[in-house]
Amino acid sequence: MGHRMIRVLVGVLILGAASCAWAENWPQFRGPHRDGISRETGLYRSWPEAGPKLLWSVPLGPGYAGPAVYDGWVYVNDYDEKTNEWMVRCLSLKDGQERWRFRERKRIRPNHLITRTVPAVDGQYVFSLDPKCVLHCLDAASGKQLWEKNLPKEYHSRIPPWYAGQCPLVEETRMLIATGGDALVVALDKPTGKEIWRTPNPKKWQMSHASLMPAELGGVRQYVYCTLRGLQGIAADDGRLLWYHPAKFNLAVAPSPLPIGDDLVFMTSLYNADSLMIRVTRDGDQFQTKQLFRMPPSYWNSEIHTPILYENHLFAVGKKRRGLFTCLDLNGKIVWDSNRRASFGLGSYLLADGMFFVLEGRTGMLRLLEANTKEYRELAHAQVLSGHDVWAPMALSDGKLVLRDVTKMVCIEVGPSSEQASR
16 A cells, blocks of 8 residues: 555544534535545534434425535526426525526436536636536626536547536546547636547547546546446646556446555445456556456445545445445455444445444434544434435535435534534
């Protein structure tokens, strides 16, 4: 395991030992570091019998689109079936009141619901990929559209089955999206949408539901992506394709690749595809990949969500055996699972302050688990949502957890706010 990973893990442990509450933005898919982990501390380790305090609830159109949170504002993609309008909405994290709503008339028929993607926000811009693969840049304060790119028209991107599921990646001076088609990945100037670089795509690999994941492998900053044909590493400085590891995924790829340390990448997927761990090494300007192990889906795989790395272990909801929350070591061995104690279906999860927040995808029950590499240990549970297919990713900011089912989004208090802590 590389030195960089050890430093990151030590930093997480130090932060977890702090007792004061502080606010951190959740600006995009999987949070500020794209790893599914919030660095907020001082969160509650038990809940009242009635569950965490409900701060607000707002109705949403049918979908799985999760929220992003930036400086006290919640951004979420939505769809109005009555008016046939695709929307991006901005709500107050404090009380759920709507600040603005961007609308675009676009007829989208339900195809296992409609919305799926999480916006990316930097405080000035909001980047959102709609179900038909049109990329929108909005002003974060007003919701005014600044530019858009129709990826099927400009790059010959193919709309994935069940619509777009990829979440844009935002950085300090640019944003990135995997277009597929004429380019594999493009980096765009945030204010104008002008192309900074593109990754050539001679084999015309198409967009998947996976999202780009930042990594530093072999000492080179890059982005890891997964298509139906395998894994790719793209150079951050100029977009060149650094390496490709062939693998076969069936019909759709929903989880994203998980970089581990400075030389490993883990990938899992659905539809009877194997999970695999590869090692990426560098020799001069050349990269090589080597498969370390494969796991057949009969043993373990994740259908929708990307695992979380914690203390050199992988944590995720497995598809087999009724959706058990599972801890695996980095050799792919199952250390423990939730067994008969809880079944999570296709529910989402995030890690904060040494605890996992895990949703039951079939019921909307939220369970609070100790982050533990030895055994399954539940701290609390509460019925916070309802209905079927509670699959959307969650967001945590300023002691508030924002989560949704297929008809509404709620905000619950899971820790003191930074304002409360400073009193």
